[in-house]
Amino acid sequence: MTSKNDNEETSRIKLLEKRLERERKARHSAEAIAEEGLRELYQKNKQLELLNAIALSITESDGIEEIFHAVLRQIGTYLEFKAGRVCPLNPGIKSLLKSPIWYGSEAYSFYDAFRQKMDQDLALSGILSSESEAPITIRPTADLDNATLRELFAHYEIDNYLAVPVIINDHIALTLYFFGSKQKTQTSETDKLLRQIAAQLGVHLERELIRAQARIDMSRDLLTGLANRRYIYETIDRILIGNQNNVMPKTSILVVGFDNFRHLNDTFGHDLGDRIIQEASRRIIEMIKILPDNATATVGRVAGDEFAIILEDLADTDTVEQEAAKILQSLSMPYQSFDHPFPCTASGGLVHFNHATKTSFQVFSDVDTALQYAKQKGGANLTVFGDAMRQMTYRRRIMAANVNRGLSQDEFVLHYQPLISVADQSLIGFESLIRWRNADGTLITPIEFLPIADQSGLTIPIGQWVLKNGLKAIGRWGNVLKDYPRFKLGINISPSHFMATDFGDECLNLLNENEVSPDKICVEIVESTILENNPIVLKNFDFLRKNGIAIAIDDFGTGYSSLSYLQKYKPDTIKIDKEFITNISNNSESQKIVTAIIELAEKLDVSVIAEGVETKEDFLFLSRLGCEFAQGYYFSKPVSEADASQMLHGISNKWANRNAVN
């Protein structure tokens, strides 16, 4: 071999080595790029997993506390922190959290002690105030301004922390804090990632807050800001459900109501009524503030003028009753409004929970019963629901069931009391009166069963029965009524029946069915029916009048007589209550009142029937006053349909006789 060849070989080898070196370098750099790419991919994957897990927690967790636990755990694990805590600033979120929310890696023995210390000593949310603009980065705890905090962190070997603010409506609603001790490497992506999570959390929390507010609104009474009936029911249910282990909690419910509130509202207007309700709610709140230690109370407005107070954990039933009495007392103090004290007494019904207490419905039924008893005793009274009352309620229920059966099995009958023209004592009609002929044949008067029927929602079925059977009787009397051109059958209709939207149609249909002319009946309603000022009442009133059905105001003078309604409603007839008529000849007060009523009625062109005429003296007196019509025992007690028919035929009665003679 020549040296030239050697040289060529050598330089060729060098060249090849150089190319080899170049290729090796290219390969290494390609591998490095690929590895970096894989690492990035891995990181991205982890980030996606985190975002995914958080999105899942937010949508699937049950309640906001669970969401916070999940989010703390997920971020904490991802960034390898030892502990984390949610520090709420927004009062709405604070109220949704029952206790501090922590994340802690149990592997760290310091965790419990650290978290107790943090919860006790420090308002953590105050560590950093303007985090929103700053990048979200892990910072050394040594840089904190607050020396106490610095020392605390140093003690627990926490070298760094991370604060992630969650913004709602441009304000930091809460901050997620994380604490760690290892040196951490943070990629530039972390800030973006955490912001994304915080934004997602913020949107969800905002929605939760709106939802929570809606829940509060739904359970609140607008006038007083107290809980409403629904909330009180739910609270009772919660107490009862929470008590399934049969250890009876010391719970009682007091329902208080004013004794004369409707009168107040009717007389002075709802504005005053509302003010008194508001004042009453304040008084109740004041009273429950001074309940003995450990006792709690939930107050709600459960009806127009009724408040319910759930009392928990008072020492014993005596104490509860004392406290209840105090509340009633405070409610019964005069109300100062429009510079004028309004006297308003309140009554209360009280139920102590016991082992038999099962449902909120039962609780309210019992307490309503107790309140009704209190009011029936004359008001300003506190009645505790007891076994005797339960018995009575039970008997009432039986009675209600019987009424129902009575209706379906035709145990009711109508009796008829004659209506007399005072001028010539002629018969001009009857008032129909319902009687219940019990299985044993005894007759029960409405006073005994109507109040129960009313409480059991049977008033309307009874009214319908009366209406139907009254019209049938008129049909049966038939031709003889031609001799009585002014004949009317009075039919009593209860307020709730008269308030039914289809009452007018019901009357017309029944008149048609029985082929009775509308001018043969007179619907008798009590004053309170029209005092309700109910638009349906006014509508029905007009409808009946337009269709030729007369309307009489029954028991006139006993209610909250407001004469203005006579002008507004223009009834055909008023029936002066027997309270003023019976013994009128000897009672100057009654004489004055009745004289005034008759004069007024004349002026308004309303005819007058005097009820309860029992003696000749009273009759003569009314006659002198110019009273047009009368009814009462002086003429006849209510009689059976057969007897009424005989009267109409002039067989058995002096008025009928006289009428026949005329």
Place this chain on the structure above:
Amino acid sequence: MKGVVFNVVETIIEKEFGAEMWDQLLESAELDGAYTSLGNYPDEELYALVDAASQKLSISAAETLKWIGKRAMPHFQEALPYLFENYHHSEEFIKDVNNIIHPEVKKLYPGAVCPHFHMAQASRETLTLVYNSPRKLCALAEGFIESTAELYGNKIEISQSECVHHGSERCVFVVEWVS
């Protein structure tokens, strides 16, 4: 500049002049030349290689770039075949360069900076392309266009009405497809 461009240049030089020529160009440009298609390298390294080649070939830098461009497309096709397979005519390919080809390139090579060509259909067969890039590699672009036409077996006539190297603010090519 993406490593894939250096790889294509290396392949062209080796194919035309042999591996030694690439060694010599790297040596005279004082570059170590370890280019991987995934990497990112300074633009200056490409310019230095072009200068070295232009001296070796005794032609201008622009002509060198154009010479490289004219031979480039088959090698790009070899490296990235799927970018080419949906097209049957160079005009379709060129018209899609902004919307499909370059976005695809960016998917493969994150961080790649690709020029945007403003295009206008001057007539049915004539397309105006505006090249406006701080790299000022219009000659390379012209070569790429010619190479693309050749790849799809089309005949074109290309003229440059404006050029940044001759006082214009941009470079404008008028490409007419003869077939």
